[in-house]
Every structure is written in C-alpha cells, then in structure tokens.
Amino acid sequence: MITIEHLTKRYGAQVAVSDVSFTCQPGTVTGFLGPNGAGKSTTMRALVGLADPTSGTATFNGKHYRELPNAGRQVGVLLDAGAQHAGRTGREVLTLSAMVLGVGRERVDEVLGRVGLAGRPAGKRLGNYSLGMRQRLGLATALLGDPQVLVLDEPANGLDPEGIFWMRGLLRGFADRGGTVLLSSHLLHEVEAVADQLVVIAGGRIVAQGSKTELLAGTGGTLVRGPDRALLAKALEAAGIGVSPGPDDALVAAAEALAVGQAVAAAGVVLTELRPAGGGGLEDLFRSLTGSGGGQQVQEVLA
C-alpha cells in the first residue's frame, strides 16, 4: 500500500507540490492525472527517495522507500524511460539491475519476453531504441524484482495504440493478483480504461480524487433525446427533474438515467437516446477541474 500524507515540495519560492495526500490500495490501479508540470513527477520522485519533500511523508506499508531493505524487490519503479546509457544493450541494462536486485539471469530473459523485447531487440544498444522500446525496457526493469508495488511515470509515452492496450492488460493483471499500481499520465484516455481510482492534480494541488464511478456520478446529469423535444421537456419538468438544453436537439436532465426513464415512461413519451451526459466519460470532469489552470493545460489533458 502506498500512503502519501500532506506532501509538499518547494523549490525556493516556487511550490511544485502542495499538501498532496492519497493512498493506493493493494489490488487497485490508481491513475495520477494532470497536465504537464502539475507536480506528478515531483510527487513520484519524492515517493521513491530521489527528492526530499519539504514537508509531509510518503511511505510503502508504513516504511519510507529508503528504509526498504531491497527496494527494487518490493517496489518496481519507472520514472523516465529515457534515463539510460545509450551505449548499453537492453539486456545489459537489465543484467546490471538483476545483479543489484539479486535475481537470476534467467529472470532477465523472462522479463525481456514479457515486454516483447526478447531476441534481437535485447542485443541492440539503447541509442538505437525507439521511445516505445525504451518504455518497454523501463517496464521490464520495474518488473524485474517481482515487486508488489509498481510506480510508473507516464509509462504509455511513446507506445503505439497496440502497446498501450498491452500495457493496460499487464497492469490490470498485476493489480488483479493483489498488486498495487500507481501510474501517472497527462492523457486521460490512457488511464481511464485501466484505473480503479483517480487522483487529479493541477498546479501542485489535488483537485479531485476518488473511485472512477464516484467521480463520474458527480458529473453533468443524463442526456435525453426524443422525436418531440418540447413534449420530453414537459414530461421531465412534470416529474420535478431540471432540464437544460444539450447538444443539437438533445436535452440534459439533472437526474440519473433510471429516474429520467421512469419519468418519461410514466408520461408515455418516446425516447431515442438515454445516456450519461458528456459522452466522453471523464473528459467533462477534466475540462471543469483543470480548465481554470488555462486553456493549454486542458488541451494537454484532452489530447
């Protein structure tokens, strides 16, 4: 379990992370979302002891990362896939880590196979790797020590759609077998499909957190459409449900789908569409949460 409590990191007068608290439970995937520069990487560096927090704590099962006897055997970390020696081969990078972790050389071949780098790619120097291959190697390094916890900063960066799909399956499987996963992204759709819990950070502060369903429930009502818009609006208002104009000829009702369906059925009005408003899942949530931070940030989150 990862526990972050009141974590604050200042660089001089600049506050990079301010009073960040959240926990990641075993068996779950936590998506750590926010625009670039929101404080995701700083939080993760403080979590694994690469940066000292100005105040607050970050622990794994109650222990600071530096107190773990063999950190890599308990926590698999991928913070920057580009931070590797360009002159080493993929296999050599993993062999060095395997020596430190105290796992056998056969484990190197095992993880190389698991991330799809077995064979020729393993013998190539990293200078010839694409960003996607570096990400796969970084993930292999994180998995090498057979940890119970994964901390991954932007692991989908540079992966093709097929690679992103593959990584989701891997992380889901890891969590389903009792592992704890914390992964960050500035892209909503990378995380939305795999995360159980979402933590949204903007400008160094957490602006929203909770389970995916909780966060969805709090958003913009239900979109309804029918052949007769006026009749539909009348039926909903009669049932005491607030109505506002939606996109095109649709309406947005301020109630859940069940209540809306019951109301229109009682009035005998025909429906052609009934679904949560917003369509893009959490996109509207993001628009509202990070919108105040400036238009460019929103673009990044929704890109």
Next chain:
Amino acid sequence: MSTATLEADRPRTGAAPSGPSMLTLTRVELRKSHDTRAGRWLLIVIALAVLAVVAISLFVEDAPKRFTDHFGITQLPISILLPVLGILLVTSEWSQRTAMTTFTLVPRRSRVLVAKVLAATVLAVLGVAVAALAAVVATGLTPVFSDSERDWGISAALVGQVLVVQVVSVLAGVAFGMLLLSSPLAIVLYFVLPTVFTILVSLVSALDWVRDWLDLSTTSMPLFEDGLDGQGWLQFGTSVALWVLLPMVLGWLRIHRSEIA
C-alpha cells in the same frame, strides 16, 4: 502479450529480501566501467599506451632496461589515463542520467558511492598489475633487442608506493567526478587545474612551500623512486587532502543533497 504470459506477474508476498552486499555493488560498478563502448575503448587505449611505452623503452638504446625501470615507465600511461575511467564511473551516471535507476535501486546513496570508490581502487590495482605484466615481458625481451642483461631486482617498498600513487590518482578522478557531475567539465578540470597550480607555484619562489606541501604532482614524484622518507609521506598526504579528500567530501555532500532527475 497473451493471458498466459500475464499469469507470470503474480505479485509476490512474504518476507522482504535483504539488500545487495557491498561486494555485489562493487562488482556492478566494475561491470559498468567496461560494458559501454566509451569504457571499453578507454581500457583498450590504456592497454595500447602501455604497449607503446614498452616498445619505446625496448628500442630506445639509452633507456634504462632493468625490471624496476620498465615497471616505473609502464605506470605512466596508467596514471594519466586511468583517472579518466574514475571520472566516468561517476559522471556517466549524470550525463547518461542512469543515476535515476541506480539510486532508485539503491536509495541509500552513500552505499553506491562507497562501491564506486572500491571499484576505482580495484581498477587502479589491476592497472598496476597490467603494467607490471608488461614490464615482465619487456624485461624478458631485453636481451633480444639490446646488449643489456635481464635484471629482475625490485624493492617491495617501491611496488607499494606505486600502488598508493595509482590508487590515489584514480580516486582523484572519482573525487572530481563527484564534485562536478559532468564528464567534460570534470575531465578538463582534472587535467588543467593541477597543471596550472603546478606552474603557478613553481614560478613564484615565495610559494615554494605550497609546491612542496600541496602540489600533488610534485609530492607524488618521489613515490616512483625507492625509499620515501617520513616527511615525503607527510607532504604527499597534505596534497592528497587538498586534491582528493576535499573534492570527494564536497562531492559526497552534493550528491547526498541533490535531487536526482
């Protein structure tokens, strides 16, 4: 990528495995010194330089031809080039940004730094051994290429002194690397600073005592000759404190306090 391969990443439960031993960490650092093209080429260049020196001392007629002479002269390329390996042992972690992985796997940074110091020491001893081997070959071949006889005599004190000098010079490289954390900067300053210092203190006669007590190239010269006295060791020690200990302590603190990104 199939379900079958995913079954393998079952998160493990149970007792936490113990951390890597200092021996393991030192072996890792030694491996890092030669598993890249830059490191391997540097070692090849050092070997070639030793061979070149052997050839010169064999074929140049008036060069002294005893084992102890060959032993002394083959140390020269080692003492110049091996510190670069010591510098790269530290700085490549920053220039290639591998420090992130290194210190994530071993979050207690001092352990990594101790391992680097130990690895550098092993490299220096290996360097002396390789040079000694080259000197053996040179001495063996001496009667073939010249009129001189084979003379195997050497004093244990001299071998010990040379070992000390080589270890100190490689550690000076490590110290400069730790302080500056940049390969080009550390390499240039490692060669330029002591040279400028030597020139300055040699030009001004009022600074003779500085040269005698703080100039490493002056104080280490007698170590290549037999029988260094107590004052010689003291003078060597004070200059080592300035050029090796001081930058290493400052660099150690810097690495401890800095954020790795």
